[in-house]
Amino acid sequence: MxxxxxxxxxxxxxxxxxxxxxxxxxxxxxxxxxxxxxxxxxxxxxxxxxxxxxxxxxxxxxxxxxxxxxxxxxxxxxxxxxxxxxxxxxxxxxxxxxxxxxxxxxxxxxxxxxxxxxxxxxxxxxxxxxxxxxxxxxxxxxxxxxxxxxxxxMEPLCVAVHAVDRVKPQFGETAVVVGPGAIGLLMLLVLKNMGVGKVIVTGSGADKERLATAEQLGADYTINIDEKDPVAAIKDLTGGRGADVIFDAAGHHSVVQQAVQMVAKHGKIAVTGLPAKASELMMTQISMREISIVGNRAYERKTWFQAAKMIAGGLNxxxxxxxxxxxxxxxxxxxxxxxxxxxxxxxxx
Incomplete structure (x- = not known):
């Protein structure tokens, strides 16, 4: 042509x-x-x-x-x-x-x-x-x-589907999504669609509109980290245990450091964001509490077919x-x- x-x-x-x-x-x-x-x-x-x-x-x-x-x-x-x-x-x-x-x-x-x-x-x-x-x-x-x-x-949905698939949260578990941008909110939709227990979305004061959107899309709780300490809030919402799975969709170097404080023992931290700076972690905590840190990049070929089926099946x-x-x-x-x-x-x- x-x-x-x-x-x-x-x-x-x-x-x-x-x-x-x-x-x-x-x-x-x-x-x-x-x-x-x-x-x-x-x-x-x-x-x-x-x-x-x-x-x-x-x-x-x-x-x-x-x-x-x-x-x-x-x-x-x-x-x-x-x-x-x-x-x-x-x-x-x-x-x-x-x-x-x-x-x-x-x-x-x-x-x-x-x-x-x-x-x-x-x-x-x-x-x-x-x-x-x-x-x-x-x-x-x-x-x-x-x-x-x-x-x-579908391309950003595939990013979210792949990240969730990599850590495989279980029914009834509590998940936290850090960062209410497009990828974070798509993770929220995927998590709610698959039947995890509670999904908590955190964001900053600049994210007020996006946090409101998260609530409209089904978030069980939202936390404005400029108004309350997210670590204390998540411990409170989980009876002191911490969240089972935490998704970094923000891409700031402080997120994984914070996630280590609010994840449960044997929990998983899924890293999708791409921080410009290095994160400092106390590896002793990772070992003693059996925390898994899982990196996620893009998607596999199968992810596209999973995403297409989810949308065709009613995921809006x-x-x-x-x-x-x-x-x-x-x-x-x-x-x-x-x-x-x-x-x-x-x-x-």
């Missing part, structure tokens, strides 16, 4: 330096499909790269001009000559990890920690555009009942997509995130 398309491009390695413009529609290789993007979410990574947070930017090998956006859904506009089982017009979302399929980790199915894993929206052009070229095996078909908005929210993730804007108003979306307003901003090319 030849012609031009609308896109938001990052022009250079500097703060902001992004613009709405017209670029050629990408040409596909025989093993690729062309996706006509219908909805694309602005992730925290996109926001950080827009402001050129160097701790984040240095994690990627960006080439300019670059098109961000790795949370998107749309329809198949064109299929390469070698592509089978995918037809023009089908509704899809996309796993943005371009895993190699050759390393020992891919052989085990854990493509999230593949030795060579370029990423759509950073290493390759992504979803802040009308069209994206995608390797066919990264396509995930959307059930008819799943909207494009929900399809764009749409409240996480708090604002929907046309692609040309992308800058307004970044400003909303600057002001900590909204969770996921959905752009419609």
């Amino acid at each position: 030849k012609g031009m398309m609308d896109a938001v491009i990052k022009t250079k390695a500097a703060p902001k330096s992004m613009e709405f413009t017209s670029v050629p529609i990408p040409e596909i290789t025989p093993d690729q499909v062309l996706v006509r993007v219908k909805a694309s979410g602005i992730c925290g990574t996109d926001h950080s790269l827009y402001h050129w947070n160097e701790a984040i930017a240095n994690s990627y090998k960006l080439q300019f001009p670059s098109i961000f956006g790795h949370e998107f859904a749309g329809v198949i506009a064109e299929a390469g000559s070698q592509v089978q089982g995918i037809t023009v017009g089908e509704r899809v979302t996309v796993n943005p990890i371009i895993y190699c399929g050759q390393c020992s980790y891919c052989a085990e199915g854990i493509i999230n920690i593949c030795d060579n894993r370029p990423f759509l929206g950073t290493d390759y052009n992504g979803g802040f555009a009308q069209y994206v070229a995608v390797r066919a095996e990264n396509i995930v078909k959307l059930p008819d009942s799943v909207s494009f908005k929900s399809g764009a929210l 993730v749409e409240p996480i997509g708090t604002h929907t804007l046309p692609l040309k108003e992308w800058e307004k979306g970044m400003e909303l995130l600057d002001q900590r307003k909204g969770l996921r901003i959905i752009l419609e090319p």
